[in-house]
Amino acid sequence: MSATAxxxxxxxERRVAxxxxxxxxxxxxxxxxxxxxLLILAGAGSGKTRALTRRIAYLVGTGQARASEILAITxxxxxxxxxxxxxGELVGNQARAMWVMTFHSAxxxxxxxxxxxxGYTRRFTIYDEGDSLRLVxxxxxxxxxxxxxxxxxxxxxxxxxxxxxxxxxxxFKLKVGGFVEQATxxxxxxxxxxxxxxxxxxxxxxxxxxxxxxETFPKVLDGYRRSFRFVLVDEYQDTNHAQYRWLRLxxxxxxxxxxxxxxxxxxxxxxxxxxxxxxxxxxxxxxxTVVKLEQNYRxxxxxxxxxxxxxxxxxxxxxxxxxxxxxxxxxxxxxxxxDEHAEARYVAGEIERHVEGGGSRSDVAVxxxxxxxxxxLEDTLVRYGVSYQVIGGTxxxxxxxxxxxxxxxxxxxxxxxxxxxxxxVNSPRRGIGQTSQARIVNHANTLGEAIFDVALAPDEVxxxxxxxxxxxxxxxxxxxxxxxxxxxxxxxxxxxxxxxDTGYVEALEQERTIEAQGxxxxxxxxxxVAREYDAARGGAASFGEAGxxxxxxxxxxxxxxxSQQDDLDDDEGTxxxxxxxxxxxxxxxxxxxxxxxxxxxxxxxxxxAGDVEEERRLCYVGMTRARRELTLTHARTRALYxxxxxxxxxxxxxxxxxxxxxxxxxAARTPSQTSWGGGGGGAAPRALRREPASSGATxxxxxxxxxxxxxxxxxxxxxxxxxxxxxxxxxxxxxKLMADYAPLKRKGD
Numbered sequence: 001m002s003a004t005a006x007x008x009x010x011x012x013e014r015r016v017a018x019x020x021x022x023x024x025x026x027x028x029x030x031x032x033x034x035x036x037x038l039l040i041l042a043g044a045g046s047g048k049t050r051a052l053t054r055r056i057a058y059l060v061g062t063g064q065a066r067a068s069e070i071l072a073i074t075x076x077x078x079x080x081x082x083x084x085x086x087x088g089e090l091v092g093n094q095a096r097a098m099w100v101m102t103f104h105s106a107x108x109x110x111x112x113x114x115x116x117x118x119g120y121t122r123r124f125t126i127y128d129e130g131d132s133l134r135l136v137x138x139x140x141x142x143x144x145x146x147x148x149x150x151x152x153x154x155x156x157x158x159x160x161x162x163x164x165x166x167x168x169x170x171x172f173k174l175k176v177g178g179f180v181e182q183a184t185x186x187x188x189x190x191x192x193x194x195x196x197x198x199x200x201x202x203x204x205x206x207x208x209x210x211x212x213x214x215e216t217f218p219k220v221l222d223g224y225r226r227s228f229r230f231v232l233v234d235e236y237q238d239t240n241h242a243q244y245r246w247l248r249l250x251x252x253x254x255x256x257x258x259x260x261x262x263x264x265x266x267x268x269x270x271x272x273x274x275x276x277x278x279x280x281x282x283x284x285x286x287x288x289t290v291v292k293l294e295q296n297y298r299x300x301x302x303x304x305x306x307x308x309x310x311x312x313x314x315x316x317x318x319x320x321x322x323x324x325x326x327x328x329x330x331x332x333x334x335x336x337x338x339d340e341h342a343e344a345r346y347v348a349g350e351i352e353r354h355v356e357g358g359g360s361r362s363d364v365a366v367x368x369x370x371x372x373x374x375x376x377l378e379d380t381l382v383r384y385g386v387s388y389q390v391i392g393g394t395x396x397x398x399x400x401x402x403x404x405x406x407x408x409x410x411x412x413x414x415x416x417x418x419x420x421x422x423x424x425v426n427s428p429r430r431g432i433g434q435t436s437q438a439r440i441v442n443h444a445n446t447l448g449e450a451i452f453d454v455a456l457a458p459d460e461v462x463x464x465x466x467x468x469x470x471x472x473x474x475x476x477x478x479x480x481x482x483x484x485x486x487x488x489x490x491x492x493x494x495x496x497x498x499x500x501d502t503g504y505v506e507a508l509e510q511e512r513t514i515e516a517q518g519x520x521x522x523x524x525x526x527x528x529v530a531r532e533y534d535a536a537r538g539g540a541a542s543f544g545e546a547g548x549x550x551x552x553x554x555x556x557x558x559x560x561x562x563s564q565q566d567d568l569d570d571d572e573g574t575x576x577x578x579x580x581x582x583x584x585x586x587x588x589x590x591x592x593x594x595x596x597x598x599x600x601x602x603x604x605x606x607x608x609a610g611d612v613e614e615e616r617r618l619c620y621v622g623m624t625r626a627r628r629e630l631t632l633t634h635a636r637t638r639a640l641y642x643x644x645x646x647x648x649x650x651x652x653x654x655x656x657x658x659x660x661x662x663x664x665x666x667a668a669r670t671p672s673q674t675s676w677g678g679g680g681g682g683a684a685p686r687a688l689r690r691e692p693a694s695s696g697a698t699x700x701x702x703x704x705x706x707x708x709x710x711x712x713x714x715x716x717x718x719x720x721x722x723x724x725x726x727x728x729x730x731x732x733x734x735x736k737l738m739a740d741y742a743p744l745k746r747k748g749d
Contacts (some may be wrong), residue, residue: 016061019054019090027051030291031058031256037251037285038258039278043322044307045298045587052234053078053083055258056098057090059230067097071228071250073103075235083234091656101226102244104203107210110224111201117210117217125200132156132202139190147429148503150183151511158184159191163204164240166211166271168192197472204255209243214249225253236261236281240272248284255285263318264311267581267618270514275614279316296322296624298587303630306660307623313655314613322624331662332623333631334653340373340595340638344380347592350631351386351575354590356708356743361387362573363589367580367622369601371396371518373594374523374577379410381575383723385735387576392582399507401519405526406559408498411479412486415550418444425455428507430475436468456480478502491555492531499523517605530555580622593619593624596634597647612651620622621653632656699724699739699746708743710735 020028027047030040030536037663042048055074068602072087074080080101085086088095090387099106105335112122127135137158138146158181162172169192173185195201201209214221231251233239236259253259259281266275282288296304304322311317351364368374375396381388396402404427407420414420418441425440433456443461444454451454458464458472486494499505505523534550576588580601595601602615623630634649701706703715710728726744727734737744 016058017158019058019061023051023054024293024295026291026293026295027054030293031055033258033289033291034064035254035256037255037281037636039281039285039288039290040258040260040293041290041318041320042260042262042293042528043296043320044265044621045296046264046293046322047295047297048234048262048293049083049086051293052232052258052260053086053090055521056087056232060091060094065230067091067094069227069229070100070232071106071230072098072100072232073106073234073247074100075238077102077105079234080105098744102139104206107246109207111206111213112209114213114220115209115215118213119221120201120209121199123199125198126206127202129203136187136191139187139194143190145183145187145188148507148510150180150187151507153516154180154510154512155184155187157513159188159315160202160204161272162188163202163208164242166208166242166245168208168212169683207246211242211245211249214246220407221249225250229254230256231258233259237263237266237275237278238268238271238273239277241274244274244277255287256381257285263316264314264320264617265584265621267584267614267621269614275316279318291627292320294320295325295450297326298627299324299624300326300628302329302331302660303623303626306332306630307620309657309660310616310619310623310652310655314616316613324549330629332656332660333629334656334661334663335631336649337632337633337635338637339635340376341380343594343633343635345379346633347377347594347631348380348384348386350592352384352737359590360573361575364592365576365578365583365586365588365590365625366592366594367578367583367625368594369580369603369618370521371399371552371579372521373600375525375529377577377594383719384737387573388577391576391578391586393579396525399519399522399722401523402526404504405495405523406497408482408502408504408554408555409491409495409552411452412428412494412498413485413556415450418451421451421455425472425475425501428503431471432468432475436464436472440472452476452483470617475502486552490531490534491550491552492527492534494552495530496527499527529559532639533558571640581617583625584621587625587627589627590629590631591622592631592633593622594633595638596632596650597638598650599645599647600638601650602652616652699744704747705744706747707737712747 005012014086020031024029024047027050030038030051033055040048040051041538052072056070059070060067070081074083084095084098084100087100089100099109102108108126111118111120111124115122115124133152133156136159137147137152140150140152140155162168167175169189172188176182176185195205214224228250231247233247238261247257259278261278263275263278266273266278269275282290299307299322301324304324308321335346337346351361354364355361355468366377368377371393374390374393378388378390378396392520393399397406404424407417407423410417410420411424422437422441425437440455440458440461441451444451447454454461458469458476461469464472482494482498482501485497490495505520508520508523513661533555580593593601598607601613601619606612606615632653634653635647637644637646639645699715699718701715701718704712705715705726706712707726708730710726711730713726713728715724716727718732719725724737724739724744725734
């Protein structure tokens with residue numbers, strides 16, 4: 001061997017050895033594993049991406065596989081891009097020969113090449129969700145199905161679920177029972193035929209047709225089995241049945257299937273994910289090697305111990321226990337608050353305290369179980385001038401269903417509002433299309449009359465068809481009855497009646513989808529906001545000035561003020577708000593999980609269905625997002641979805657040993673102090689809570705004060721909820737502060 005060749009070989013050996021540097025022992029075992037099935041149980045924050053990418057590079061570097069023989073599957077395009085980049089840094093240009101992509105991308109590439117076997121051309125179209133829904137509606141029209149009785153979104157969801165279970169239209173038809181399922185089967189059959197006629201597939205077809213291709217044409221399958229000798233899959237706990245079947249077909253012969261996942265983070269069953277895929281991996285592959293990644297590089301030991309204690313209560317799981325070399329850290333804080341407003345003030349105060357201690361708002365995240373819970377928190381942050389962003393969703397007052405509901409109220413009090421009229425006249429669908437709407441608007445403009453009044457006489461609108469006249473007439477009959485009650489009814493009752501009488505709620509209920517249920521919860525929360533406003537105007541709460549007569553106009557004005565954030569001070573960064581489902585894969589120094597009450601979290605639907613284990617996994621996901629500080633809050637009473645209830649603290653709180661919280665040791669909880677029953681502890685008793693009193697600090701307008709950060713100032717205003725407005729001498733800036741939390745004192749004290 002020449003000196004040059006020898007030097008090159010030694011360099012390669014050093015490079016391969018370098019792939020193992022910095023790995024802990026289980027990570028190293030996963031990387032070095034050769035042929036045969038491999039299950040990598042990767043706990044939260046345990047460096048699974050490092051292990052996965054190093055394994056890919058190690059297979060190539062040691063000559064066990066050529067780059068072109070590797071198929072690495074992820075769930076999102078972002079994750080695939082990150083993996084490609086990291087693998088590229090390890091193996092260089094060889095990474096270009098690998099298939100590192102999502103399930104759908106891999107299936108699309110295969111079908112582009114082999115789809116002619118199934119009767120498709122290489123140029124088949126891929127329909128997105130919107131295209132697919134439009135085709136479902138077209139098929140329903142062809143079949144004469146009433147879209148009010150059979151909501152298209154619900155039928156589209158059922159078709160999607162069937163495809164994810166690898167059921168084509170014929171197989172689905174054999175399983176149907178009731179009228180709704182029969183209607184779905186008829187639509188599915190025609191929908192499938194129309195897709196084929198147009199040389200098109202939807203996203204679910206990419207998997208279904210790939211499975212069909214492999215099962216129908218063994219030679220094609222054999223070719224891809226030879227091509228992909230090593231298959232690696234990330235987030236395996238999130239796979240559905242179609243993905244499982246596809247992977248088994250590819251890997252059953254060479255059995256070089258390495259899957260990475262965490263059953264404790266399986267939280268997407270509503271999307272079709274099947275936790276049994278990861279729980280049964282060793283049953284599917286009895287000779288599988290199992291490697292547990294339990295060392296956590298994210299959180300403190302206190303947070304991990306609390307998370308371990310909660311998830312240990314699940315019966316169906318792969319046992320593992322996270323640990324860290326970073327040290328103990330602060331205990332978990334559990335706080336009991338009076339209601340959702342006190343909870344929001346507490347969180348906002350703690351955020352302010354974090355910022356005043358030198359931290360950034362960008363370090364902070366607040367998690368909640370449902371989108372509707374963000375409303376009070378958003379209102380509070382706006383009041384206090386705290387900049388925030390909502391991840392994976394829309395700010396409460398910007399959600400489509402909220403804008404629709406407010407548009408109903410707006411049109412009742414402002415009959416000239418054309419924008420509100422056009423927003424709601426066909427929402428939900430009433431058969432009043434864009435052309436009919438334009439004719440009504442044009443006629444109102446011609447006459448110079450209010451759009452409401454013109455729509456009351458649809459038969460007088462030129463060019464309006466008979467069906468549209470009938471539909472507009474029915475709609476306006478309801479709106480006129482509501483307008484007659486607008487001056488007498490409370491805002492809450494008027495909004496409730498508008499949503500029900502116009503069929504808006506009924507249309508959402510008939511969709512029978514998770515998304516529709518979430519929209520219903522948001523609307524119920526908005527009705528709760530209106531009732532809260534009514535109560536405040538009656539002299540009780542802090543929504544407006546007590547004792548004044550409530551009005552729809554002022555309510556809408558209050559909402560407009562809440563929903564804008566133009567004047568928020570974001571010098572200290574932006575707080576992040578999101579649902580627990582959207583928190584997966586993220587991490588923050590400071591995490592608040594609010595609404596920890598049975599019925600809220602775990603959600604009442606899960607309790608009724610006897611499916612609390614996924615809710616517990618969701619709790620585990622939320623807790624393990626925290627790096628340094630974790631606070632769990634619950635309220636004794638909460639108004640959510642339009643009604644106020646007294647709450648039992650979440651059973652998950654009871655599963656955290658008291659010694660892992662900041663409750664004093666002598667104040668250990670007893671069954672008589674909580675309502676949970678069973679062992680495990682829970683929140684600190686009320687007397688031991690370290691929250692400030694809701695009315696502890698009081699200031700008067702005109703008082704001279706001193707703030708630890710902003711210096712001297714004068715109180716210019718006092719608002720309900722313990723809020724003071726202070727104009728500071730340095731620059732003359734005015735700031736809203738929470739008297740109970742801010743480091744604010746009277747001058748001279």
